[in-house]
Amino acid sequence: MKLCIIAEVYAHRLLPISFELLTRALRLMPGQIGALVLSDGLETGELDKLVACGADEVVSYEASWLGTFRPEPYGAALVETVRQFQPEIVLGGATSTGRSWLPYAAMLMRTGLTADCTELAIDQATGLLLQTRPAIGGNIMATIKTPNHRPQMATVRPRSTPPAKPTPGRKGTIHRLAPPSEWNHSHSLLLSTVPVDESQELSAAKKVVVVGRGIKKPENLPMVRELASLLGAALGATREVVDRGWLPYSCQIGLSGRTVTPELYIGLGVSGAIQHLAGMQTAKRIVAVNTDKEAQLFSLADLAIVGNVMDVVPALNAKLRQGGAL
Amino acid sequence: MMKIALLIKQVPDTRTVRMDEKTGTVVRDGNEAIVNPLDLYALKAALDLKAAQPGTTVTAISMGPPNAEKALKEALALGADDALLICDRAAAGSDTKATATILTAALNASGPFDLVLTGERATDGDTGQVGPEIAAAAGFGLITFANSVTATAGGIEVERKTENEVERWKVELPALVSVTKAVGEVGLPTLKGKMVARRRVVPVKNTTELGLAPGNIGLEGSPTRVVRIFRPSITRNGIKLQIFDEASLESAVDVLASFVKGEEKA
Numbered sequence: 114m115k116l117c118i119i120a121e122v123y124a125h126r127l128l129p130i131s132f133e134l135l136t137r138a139l140r141l142m143p144g145q146i147g148a149l150v151l152s153d154g155l156e157t158g159e160l161d162k163l164v165a166c167g168a169d170e171v172v173s174y175e176a177s178w179l180g181t182f183r184p185e186p187y188g189a190a191l192v193e194t195v196r197q198f199q200p201e202i203v204l205g206g207a208t209s210t211g212r213s214w215l216p217y218a219a220m221l222m223r224t225g226l227t228a229d230c231t232e233l234a235i236d237q238a239t240g241l242l243l244q245t246r247p248a249i250g251g252n253i254m255a256t257i258k259t260p261n262h263r264p265q266m267a268t269v270r271p272r273s274t275p276p277a278k279p280t281p282g283r284k285g286t287i288h289r290l291a292p293p294s295e296w297n298h299s300h301s302l303l304l305s306t307v308p309v310d311e312s313q314e315l316s317a318a319k320k321v322v323v324v325g326r327g328i329k330k331p332e333n334l335p336m337v338r339e340l341a342s343l344l345g346a347a348l349g350a351t352r353e354v355v356d357r358g359w360l361p362y363s364c365q366i367g368l369s370g371r372t373v374t375p376e377l378y379i380g381l382g383v384s385g386a387i388q389h390l391a392g393m394q395t396a397k398r399i400v401a402v403n404t405d406k407e408a409q410l411f412s413l414a415d416l417a418i419v420g421n422v423m424d425v426v427p428a429l430n431a432k433l434r435q436g437g438a439l
Numbered sequence: 440m441m442k443i444a445l446l447i448k449q450v451p452d453t454r455t456v457r458m459d460e461k462t463g464t465v466v467r468d469g470n471e472a473i474v475n476p477l478d479l480y481a482l483k484a485a486l487d488l489k490a491a492q493p494g495t496t497v498t499a500i501s502m503g504p505p506n507a508e509k510a511l512k513e514a515l516a517l518g519a520d521d522a523l524l525i526c527d528r529a530a531a532g533s534d535t536k537a538t539a540t541i542l543t544a545a546l547n548a549s550g551p552f553d554l555v556l557t558g559e560r561a562t563d564g565d566t567g568q569v570g571p572e573i574a575a576a577a578g579f580g581l582i583t584f585a586n587s588v589t590a591t592a593g594g595i596e597v598e599r600k601t602e603n604e605v606e607r608w609k610v611e612l613p614a615l616v617s618v619t620k621a622v623g624e625v626g627l628p629t630l631k632g633k634m635v636a637r638r639r640v641v642p643v644k645n646t647t648e649l650g651l652a653p654g655n656i657g658l659e660g661s662p663t664r665v666v667r668i669f670r671p672s673i674t675r676n677g678i679k680l681q682i683f684d685e686a687s688l689e690s691a692v693d694v695l696a697s698f699v700k701g702e703e704k705a
Contacts, residue, residue, distance in 0.1 A: 300580020420682030
């Protein structure tokens with residue numbers, strides 16, 4: 114394998130990020146793609162899905178003690194996989210696991226890592242991985258290379274690409290390896306877990322209504338909530354709104370919040386700081402309402418309305434109520 | 440009783456940051472430098488542990504230019520016991536690996552510490568990598584995204600939130616823990632705290648004093664290289680409607696209503 118993606122597992126099933134990483138990998142190095150999977154057991158057929166979706170080689174370590182991420186065993190497994198299979202590139206998801214595992218392992222291997230890449234490409238001249246990410250609070254983009262250290266490592270945001278689609282009959286090799294018990298040493302002992310069902314809702318929503326500082330005060334939120342409910346949309350917010358405490362952090366969209374890829378995005382009083390755009394620019398259809406005709410979100414909008422949110426939203430709600438359910 | 444290190448970073452206020460349109464670089468003048476807001480949650484976690492266990496000490500450590508002393512004085516004013524600034528031109532251009540190498544050396548030089556606390560990331564670099572890299576370099580335990588940290592007989596207990604679950608961990612020390620907003624706000628310094636901090640002299644060390652070789656730090660010690668900086672251009676050519684009276688409001692809302700119902704493709 115030339116490129117290794119880090120698959121992620123929860124409750125014995127592969128998480129979508131695994132297949133999103135395959136989409137990235139297929140654009141970079143088709144035919145030379147590996148996948149590393151650590152788990153405490155998988156449902157039948159899960160590893161075959163990785164092959165069907167683009168992996169040529171799957172490395173699977175299974176043990177009861179690999180069920181939950183711990184830096185020491187997971188770090189050891191990634192270091193060993195790199196030693197054995199010598200990938201030039203390692204790609205992981207910018208998830209709570211990936212954001213901890215990859216930097217930990219990168220330091221063990223004394224190599225570099227670029228977080229939260231929005232674009233990945235191969236430099237034609239040198240064959241190096243070009244890692245592009247927002248920098249300085251998202252005000253600029255930086256392209257980064259790792260010229261002399263291997264592997265070249267990067268994380269990408271969950272939901273920043275669609276998952277790879279399976280090709281029936283696609284062939285690949287699956288290595289089921291037993292992890293050595295020496296890896297099972299850690300400072301951390303898991304005492305208990307409680308599943309959360311927090312607004313994955315927002316990340317997975319087909320429609321989102323997003324409020325920015327332009328809604329002026331939290332008293333204006335009820336009309337926005339009504340609009341969201343009429344549309345069957347999730348409610349999101351910019352960092353400014355969350356920092357003011359008008360909506361919880363779980364609503365925050367952008368570089369330091371969630372990434373969304375909805376069918377419909379409606380930005381109300383959202384100026385469109387690049388830090389926010391980084392979390393929503395892949396939305397299929399974008400509406401922006403803002404009094405400031407220079408608002409940056411307008412440059413991205415399919416429908417831009419220069420006007421006051423507090424006029425537009427009540428009028429739209431009235432219209433949608435009239436028109437019946439969508 | 441623990442010896443806690445708190446890692447803090449001085450950052451430009453990204454909410455007011457101005458960009459030079461021509462060069463694509465940050466305009467530093469007049470742009471207020473602040474303590475990375477997410478590091479203040481780590482300070483809060485440190486002060487709570489200190490309050491719960493008398494004898495626990497908190498040392499704030501920062502790497503940065505001379506005026507990063509201000510950030511450390513803020514930590515002292517809020518209740519940190521000691522501070523250390525790592526300041527050296529040779530550290531300029533360090534990526535996260537080189538930064539983690541330098542901070543690990545700083546921890547070794549002023550430690551040993553039982554617990555290292557950090558914010559989940561800095562608001563300027565936005566990587567969140569330095570903490571886990573230090574844990575790997577120092578051989579410490581690591582817990583990221585902690586919602587709470589409490590001291591127990593043999594170490595600490597930490598609640599960690601992931602996309603899927605809330606996990607409770609028992610962690611042996613030494614360990615590095617990055618905390619989230621959920622640990623709570625640190626509040627404002629007292630007048631007494633401010634006065635004490637103003638009189639304190641923050642010790643400064645350079646990388647030679649930390650025993651670091653030039654090849655391991657700065658640009659030379661950084662595996663990653665920024666090869667291009669540009670302003671993102673992401674433009675769609677949509678419809679623009681202007682509202683200036685009742686009639687224009689009504690027609691805009693008509694278009695909007697059909698658009699959101701998916702009847703109109705812009």
